[in-house]
Amino acid sequence: MSKKSKSNCVFCGKQPEGQNKEHVIPKWLMKLTGDENRFAYFGRNKNDGKFIAPIANMEDILSKEKSNLHRTYRFSSFQFPACKICNDEFAVLEGNTKPIVENLIKNNTLIKEDVPILLDWLDKVRVGTWLGNLQLDKNGHDIKPNFAIKQRMGASDRVLMIKRIEGFDDGINLIGTDTYAFYSTPSVFGLRINEYILFNMSSVFIVSKELGFPYYESSEYNYNTGKVGVAMIRGTEGLKKPLPYIDAKNMSVKLYQPIFDAKAIDEEGLYKSNYVRNNSLDYENGKGDIFIGDDSIRPMRKKEKITFSKCDDLYPFYSEELLAIDVLGWQSWVVHDFFSRIDLSKLTKEQKENMSEQYNSAIKLNEKYIKKVSKLNFQKSMGLMSALKDMEGG
Numbered sequence: 001m002s003k004k005s006k007s008n009c010v011f012c013g014k015q016p017e018g019q020n021k022e023h024v025i026p027k028w029l030m031k032l033t034g035d036e037n038r039f040a041y042f043g044r045n046k047n048d049g050k051f052i053a054p055i056a057n058m059e060d061i062l063s064k065e066k067s068n069l070h071r072t073y074r075f076s077s078f079q080f081p082a083c084k085i086c087n088d089e090f091a092v093l094e095g096n097t098k099p100i101v102e103n104l105i106k107n108n109t110l111i112k113e114d115v116p117i118l119l120d121w122l123d124k125v126r127v128g129t130w131l132g133n134l135q136l137d138k139n140g141h142d143i144k145p146n147f148a149i150k151q152r153m154g155a156s157d158r159v160l161m162i163k164r165i166e167g168f169d170d171g172i173n174l175i176g177t178d179t180y181a182f183y184s185t186p187s188v189f190g191l192r193i194n195e196y197i198l199f200n201m202s203s204v205f206i207v208s209k210e211l212g213f214p215y216y217e218s219s220e221y222n223y224n225t226g227k228v229g230v231a232m233i234r235g236t237e238g239l240k241k242p243l244p245y246i247d248a249k250n251m252s253v254k255l256y257q258p259i260f261d262a263k264a265i266d267e268e269g270l271y272k273s274n275y276v277r278n279n280s281l282d283y284e285n286g287k288g289d290i291f292i293g294d295d296s297i298r299p300m301r302k303k304e305k306i307t308f309s310k311c312d313d314l315y316p317f318y319s320e321e322l323l324a325i326d327v328l329g330w331q332s333w334v335v336h337d338f339f340s341r342i343d344l345s346k347l348t349k350e351q352k353e354n355m356s357e358q359y360n361s362a363i364k365l366n367e368k369y370i371k372k373v374s375k376l377n378f379q380k381s382m383g384l385m386s387a388l389k390d391m392e393g394g
């Protein structure tokens with residue numbers, strides 16, 4: 001929801017020029033999934049600085065009490081300041097993405113050439129949601145964004161896993177965007193579009209090593225700028241299962257794209273290899289190829305079509321709570337992967353303590369959330385089983 005306070009453009013991060021408004025969830029997607037003016041749930045107001053489990057009871061959400069901090073308003077109101085020129089520029093991305101998502105929903109297919117566009121769009125939605133939430137909460141968590149959508153889109157390795165669950169009603173759900181892990185490290189979220197659930201991850205070199213590209217084992221963190229410096233290692237130039245510690249069962253497809261700094265092509269000899277060049281969509285701009293698979297990984301072929309099988313999981317037993325549990329677990333894994341490789345030796349004692357507190361808070365809160373959401377899912381499952389038995393008995 002837009003604010004009258006002076007907020008930066010969600011695209012470039014600067015004060016908006018020729019101010020416009022950007023719908024983080026575009027109108028075309030609202031119309032594709034229902035009434036664009038329908039009410040939706042956008043998490044809890046955290047002006048008090050508190051985070052709670054990202055699944056709430058409907059009774060609490062719809063409460064008329066003044067103390068109710070849950071945010072419910074029309075999808076069309078989830079919009080934030082943007083420069084007119086930025087909004088016009090990103091309208092091209094929206095225009096390219098719309099037919100891809102429509103084809104997914106209506107014809108159950110994607111082709112290889114769709115995937116980079118879809119990944120760019122998911123970067124845009126993920127980062128836009130993060131910045132929008134910070135604005136809504138008036139950033140009471142003292143998180144200082146050092147990038148906006150433009151700086152983060154297509155800047156780090158990307159993962160897209162899609163699960164198709166028959167039975168979900170038409171609609172949209174943002175999953176995992178109301179956690180401290182997401183607020184502090186906006187690298188993982190889920191997006192449900194009707195019966196398709198898109199799980200999106202993006203973090204520095206998260207799959208480069210497994211895809212044979214140069215990678216790093218340790219990094220230096222500039223506390224003042226938030227930028228990460230890494231010492232790169234020559235790639236193995238071979239393929240093995242990415243994300244070996246991620247439990248991602250029954251996905252309809254798993255897709256990966258390594259991303260590297262285009263300047264490193266000239267500054268480092270590591271990227272001047274036939275392997276990297278032959279496995280890149282756009283070598284000069286640091287865009288790796290689209291890889292597909294799980295235990296067996298390979299680059300996708302030109303014009304290769306993906307058709308999405310229905311997963312064995314059945315709705316409503318595969319619930320929104322289970323979607324949240326998956327995303328929360330992957331958020332914790334990415335936060336751990338990032339922080340565990342940071343060399344803290346050059347930071348001050350206070351900076352080390354702050355970094356440690358941020359890391360521990362993200363992990364511990366997610367563990368707490370998973371327990372609460374798992375309990376809620378168990379209770380719902382027991383209720384469903386009881387209802388089915390009553391129906392059978394009748």
